[in-house]
Amino acid sequence: MDVLPASSTQAICHTFFEEVPCYVTVQDRDWRILQANRCFRDDFGPPPAGGPWRCYQVYKHRDEPCLACPVAATFADGQSHTSEEVATTRAGEHKEVLVVTAPVRNDRGEVDLVIEMSTDITETRRLQSQLAALGMMVGQIAHDVKGVLTGLDGGVYMVTTGMERQDRGRLEQGWEMVRRNVDRIRTLVLDILYYAKERELECRLASPIRIVEDLVQAFQAEARESGVEVLTDLDPAAIAFEVDVRAVEAMLTNLLHNALDACRADPSGEAHRVRVAVRDEGDEVVFAIGDNGVGMDRETRERAFTPFFSSKGGKGTGLGLYIAHRIARQHGGTIDLSSRLEDGTTFTVHLPKGPMRCRPRP
Amino acid sequence: MMPAGVRGRTVLVVDDDPDTLVYLAALLEDHGLRTVTARNAAEGLQAARKARPDAITLDIAMPGRSGIDVFTRLRSTRDLASIPVIIVTGAIQFRELVYHRNVPPPDGYVEKPVKPELLLMSVRKVLELRHRAAAPPAADGR
Numbered sequence: 001m002d003v004l005p006a007s008s009t010q011a012i013c014h015t016f017f018e019e020v021p022c023y024v025t026v027q028d029r030d031w032r033i034l035q036a037n038r039c040f041r042d043d044f045g046p047p048p049a050g051g052p053w054r055c056y057q058v059y060k061h062r063d064e065p066c067l068a069c070p071v072a073a074t075f076a077d078g079q080s081h082t083s084e085e086v087a088t089t090r091a092g093e094h095k096e097v098l099v100v101t102a103p104v105r106n107d108r109g110e111v112d113l114v115i116e117m118s119t120d121i122t123e124t125r126r127l128q129s130q131l132a133a134l135g136m137m138v139g140q141i142a143h144d145v146k147g148v149l150t151g152l153d154g155g156v157y158m159v160t161t162g163m164e165r166q167d168r169g170r171l172e173q174g175w176e177m178v179r180r181n182v183d184r185i186r187t188l189v190l191d192i193l194y195y196a197k198e199r200e201l202e203c204r205l206a207s208p209i210r211i212v213e214d215l216v217q218a219f220q221a222e223a224r225e226s227g228v229e230v231l232t233d234l235d236p237a238a239i240a241f242e243v244d245v246r247a248v249e250a251m252l253t254n255l256l257h258n259a260l261d262a263c264r265a266d267p268s269g270e271a272h273r274v275r276v277a278v279r280d281e282g283d284e285v286v287f288a289i290g291d292n293g294v295g296m297d298r299e300t301r302e303r304a305f306t307p308f309f310s311s312k313g314g315k316g317t318g319l320g321l322y323i324a325h326r327i328a329r330q331h332g333g334t335i336d337l338s339s340r341l342e343d344g345t346t347f348t349v350h351l352p353k354g355p356m357r358c359r360p361r362p
Numbered sequence: 363m364m365p366a367g368v369r370g371r372t373v374l375v376v377d378d379d380p381d382t383l384v385y386l387a388a389l390l391e392d393h394g395l396r397t398v399t400a401r402n403a404a405e406g407l408q409a410a411r412k413a414r415p416d417a418i419t420l421d422i423a424m425p426g427r428s429g430i431d432v433f434t435r436l437r438s439t440r441d442l443a444s445i446p447v448i449i450v451t452g453a454i455q456f457r458e459l460v461y462h463r464n465v466p467p468p469d470g471y472v473e474k475p476v477k478p479e480l481l482l483m484s485v486r487k488v489l490e491l492r493h494r495a496a497a498p499p500a501a502d503g504r
Contacts, residue, residue, distance in 0.1 A: 143423070146452030147379055149475035154385025157478070161392065170388075177381045225380055226401075264378060265424075267404030 023087075023097065023118040026104070027071055031055040034113070043089045055116065059087040074101040074114045087118065096122045133307065137195070140310075140318060144188055151181040180222060187257075190250055191319045194326065195307065201244040201330055208241065208278045208285045209234045211248060216276055219256050228263045228272045237280040241353040243331065248351070251327040251335075254320035255289040255347045262293025262345055283353055284333070290346035296339040304337060324349075364482075368489040369394040374415035376406035376432065377450070378424040382474075386419060386450070389478055390485065403432045410442055417488050419472075419481070422451040422460065430459055437465035446488035448472060450481070 004012070017024060023040040025033045033053040036045065047053040055071060056062045065072065070081035080102050087095045097118040104113040158174025161167075193199075216230055223230045256274065263272035270292070277288040296304065305325040310318035324347075328335040331351045339345035363369070373395050375386045380401070387397040398413045400406040403424055410418060418436070422429035429451070436442045448470035449460055461467050469491075470484035 143452050146474045147382070150385065150452070151379060151381035153475055154381050154388075157385055158388060161388070173384065177384065181381060264380075265402055267402055 020117075022120065023116075025055065025116050027055055027114050027116055028112075029075055031065060031069075031071060033058065043091075043093075043095070044087075045090070059085065059118075061088055070099050070101045071114045071116055074103050075111055078103050078105075078111050084121075085118070094122075095120050096125045137192075137307075137319070141188070141192065145185075148181050148184045148188065151177060151184070155179075155181060176221065183218075187250075187253060191254075191323055194250065194323045195319050199247075201247060203242045203244050205240045206243050206245045208238045208243070208287065209236070211243075211245060212252065212276055212278050212287070215249060215252055215256065219253075219260075223260055223274060226260060226264050226272075228260055228274055231273055231275045233275065233277040235277075235279045238278045238285050239280070241285055241351075243285075243351065244327075247327045247330070251324040251349065252287060252289070254324045255287075255349075258320060258347075259289055259291035259293065259345070262291045262295070264293070266292075266294045266342075268342070281350070284350045285353060287349040287351070288346055290344060292344040295341040295343045295345055296337075297341050301337065301339055305335075364394040364486055365490070367493050368486060370396060371416040371489050371493075372396040372398060372413060373485060374398045374400065374406070374409050374413060374418045376400045376403075376409075376418065376424075376429065377421040378402055379421075382421070382476075386476070386481070389481065393482055395485070403428065406432050407435055410436060410445065415445060416492060417446045417448065417469075417485055419448045419450045419485070420468075422449060423453045430463070433460060433468065434463050434465055437463070444492075446470070446492055448481075448484050448488060450474065450476060 018038045020037065021039060023043070024037040025040055026035040027033055030052070031054045033047070033055060036053075044058045056065050056069075060066060066085075068083065070083045073079075073081040080100060082098065082100050085097050085099055087097050089095060098121050099116060099118045102115045102117070103111040104115060106112045155174045155177030158170050158177060160174075162169075162171030162174050212232065212234060216232055220230055256276070259274040263274065266272065273292055275288070275290045277286075277290075279286040279288070305321050307319060307322040325335050328349050328351065332354075333349060333351035335347060335349045337345060337347050364371075373390050375383060375390070375397055376399075377383045377386065378401055383399050383401065387399050390397050398409050398415060400409045406418075406420065406429075409415075420429050420433060422433075429449070433447055433449070436445065436447060443466075446469035449468045450472045452474035454473065469488045472481050472484055
């Protein structure tokens with residue numbers, strides 16, 4: 001290999017320092033940043049006018065050094081140190097960074113300066129957490145499927161023994177169980193598909209009252225079996241609007257089942273009701289689904305729309321409300337909840353009537 | 363059909379899924395047992411106190427207070443502690459939790475989806491053991 005002239009080596013080192021795709025700073029014992037590369041300056045610069053530019057101020061927006069500091073450790077023992085930190089850019093964006101330090105020694109072998117190199121691993125961590133969430137979802141779905149299979153087995157058992165004994169009541173009960181669990185499989189599969197891929201909306205003019213009436217009719221039997229009354233309050237002013245009927249049905253079905261589960265889980269023994277309302281509010285159609293079930297504590301309220309969060313023991317995939325939220329948002333609408341422990345919960349969905357990003361029907 | 367010594371005994375079935383509840387109760391009744399059902403943890407504890415069943419089948423993953431809490435409560439309540447409990451669950455990750463409680467372990471464990479013959483065998487076994495334990499010692503003259 002040919003030996004490069006000193007000037008070229010210097011130019012290469014300078015270019016490398018400037019262009020390496022991670023944050024590089026050179027710091028003294030007081031965490032003063034004496035030199036920083038372009039990547040760092042782009043996200044954390046420029047240096048403040050006047051006072052010194054200190055590592056902990058720039059990366060962490062702190063007034064004093066961090067408790068466990070790899071730079072301080074390198075000054076102390078002359079060794080390289082690594083740590084994982086969360087830095088905040090000047091735009092307020094959080095970056096997960098892998099920090100590696102290296103000592104710079106003077107002629108006497110003393111550590112004069114430390115180079116701190118921080119690689120942005122935000123995307124890696126995001127993918128890791130997505131993978132973990134996926135694993136969690138597979139476990140929860142497996143568990144949910146087991147529950148549905150038990151229900152289906154039960155239905156088949158009741159149908160078979162009902163036929164053997166010519167017991168029409170038992171047969172019908174069994175058939176209802178089969179039907180219900182087939183519906184559960186359908187919902188489960190649709191939930192998984194929605195989670196896996198955000199499908200484009202396919203809108204058409206549809207009556208919100210009709211959508212709710214059809215859903216409530218299908219839902220009545222299940223609610224009745226659990227001793228839950230379903231009440232509707234449908235405002236005739238809520239006329240047809242452009243909406244993806246399948247998506248909104250999936251959203252409302254999730255909310256109805258949530259309401260029913262909240263009633264079933266309530267040990268208070270009081271008479272349970274699920275109220276479904278449709279209102280016209282000018283530019284918006286509003287759906288409200290309320291129950292007087294167990295209600296939610298603060299943590300459940302705050303995490304209700306987070307994927308894989310479920311308060312139904314092992315019975316929920318934790319996808320229903322996440323998907324409901326996504327469907328409302330896709331329509332340019334909102335969904336919010338009000339809930340008090342032991343009092344009940346109401347979900348309110350606002351969907352705009354105006355033009356949306358809907359794909360025209362073929 | 364359950365053997366004569368076991369027939370007519372009462373089993374409390376606790377599960378928050380109404381279809382599973384109907385299924386397990388029908389299965390046990392069809393084989394000569396009586397059943398009481400409960401849809402959640404609180405109802406389960408209440409029914410155990412009231413009905414004093416001869417055995418309990420208990421779901422683990424229920425909303426609110428979980429089956430694990432019910433199990434621990436049953437085991438630590440003096441006059442309920444001796445009722446045999448069979449855990450019926452699809453949540454295998456909870457299995458360890460039940461066995462690591464500081465109380466005597468459950469008397470049986472059946473996974474969902476439930477194989478009827480396994481559930482019946484498990485219930486029959488615990489009822490026979492309980493029946494034998496409760497029966498007066500044989501007067502054989504020795």
